[in-house]
Amino acid sequence: MDKNTFPEIASEVKILSHRIRSLKQEVSSDAVDMTLEDDLFEDDHKELYREQRERIRSMNVKKKRDFVFLEKVNGEIVNILDGLELHTEVFNAAEQKKIVDKVCQLQEQGRKGELKRAFTAQGKGRSAIQFGCCFNYRTSKAGRPPGILRHETVEPLPSLFKLIIKRLVKWHVLPPTYVPDCCVVNIYDEGDCIPPHIDSRDFLRPFCTVSFLSECNILFGSNLKVGETGEYSGGSYSLPLPVGSVLVLNGNGADVARHCVPEVSTKRISITFRKMDESKRPVWFIPEPDLQGIQPIIPCELNTSGSSDQCILVSENV
Ligand SMILES: O=C(O)CCC(=O)C(=O)O
Numbered sequence: 001m002d003k004n005t006f007p008e009i010a011s012e013v014k015i016l017s018h019r020i021r022s023l024k025q026e027v028s029s030d031a032v033d034m035t036l037e038d039d040l041f042e043d044d045h046k047e048l049y050r051e052q053r054e055r056i057r058s059m060n061v062k063k064k065r066d067f068v069f070l071e072k073v074n075g076e077i078v079n080i081l082d083g084l085e086l087h088t089e090v091f092n093a094a095e096q097k098k099i100v101d102k103v104c105q106l107q108e109q110g111r112k113g114e115l116k117r118a119f120t121a122q123g124k125g126r127s128a129i130q131f132g133c134c135f136n137y138r139t140s141k142a143g144r145p146p147g148i149l150r151h152e153t154v155e156p157l158p159s160l161f162k163l164i165i166k167r168l169v170k171w172h173v174l175p176p177t178y179v180p181d182c183c184v185v186n187i188y189d190e191g192d193c194i195p196p197h198i199d200s201r202d203f204l205r206p207f208c209t210v211s212f213l214s215e216c217n218i219l220f221g222s223n224l225k226v227g228e229t230g231e232y233s234g235g236s237y238s239l240p241l242p243v244g245s246v247l248v249l250n251g252n253g254a255d256v257a258r259h260c261v262p263e264v265s266t267k268r269i270s271i272t273f274r275k276m277d278e279s280k281r282p283v284w285f286i287p288e289p290d291l292q293g294i295q296p297i298i299p300c301e302l303n304t305s306g307s308s309d310q311c312i313l314v315s316e317n318v
Pocket of ligand 1: 184194209210211259270272
């Protein structure tokens with residue numbers, strides 16, 4: 001552009017470029033994203049600024065989808081990891097802290113007996129708190145099959161968890177047709193684990209698990225087993241789960257591969273979000289009004305050549 005012919009436009013472009021650069025720096029730092037904060041913006045100007053920050057942050061999430069681990073299943077070679085997706089840098093450090101603080105507060109409520117479905121680790125396992133529905137991983141002592149307990153009540157999703165769900169849908173981590181309506185918080189102290197399992201079909205696919213506090217490996221294998229002495233056998237693929245990441249389980253990754261988290265070396269928290277099959281929902285269940293109609297963010301505008309790798313941020317009125 002000839003800056004002598006269009007001095008005002010050139011100066012405007014310079015200001016906007018500078019503004020975009022500083023916005024990018026800000027969103028990549030550990031600033032708390034305001035969608036996870038309690039205080040709301042007071043005016044349209046701030047709202048626009050928040051939307052732009054959120055759009056840039058959602059575009060900076062890294063996605064890995066091409067997982068491959070071939071195993072023979074029923075006589076056929078299949079990629080048992082097909083359908084898995086790992087989204088990293090979904091929650092920044094300040095947001096992770098806010099979520100971990102909330103989990104610690106819930107754990108304390110659980111210890112005091114104030115929550116209906118809070119379990120502390122017994123033997124080899126981990127502490128867990130269920131919200132939105134109660135479920136069993138395996139057949140209970142009373143002979144109830146694994147899955148959702150339709151006649152048992154439990155607390156609804158805490159509002160902070162609903163904000164997490166909204167982000168997952170808005171940021172294209174989960175599709176808007178599979179908005180989770182329940183979750184389980186897993187709290188692993190040093191030495192805790194979750195044994196090999198496939199999640200109950202009472203929950204739709206995809207579902208996802210969000211990691212906090214420390215990185216650990218999750219193992220996948222169609223024949224994954226844990227022996228009496230705690231050794232894992234059957235062959236497995238080990239996938240590191242960074243803090244602030246979201247692992248989406250779908251396809252073979254959810255239904256052919258069993259998964260487990262072996263004994264962790266340091267405290268870790270995960271939250272598994274799932275959507276119930278409508279016919280399996282608890283009899284008392286009413287869908288959360290604020291989890292209806294969530295729309296994914298439109299990431300950016302394409303430039304005039306239609307190339308998707310050159311995004312133009314709409315930055316008027318910043
Ligand atoms: O802690 C994790 O990341 C996995 C949790 C899990 O497998 C489950 O909640 O069923």
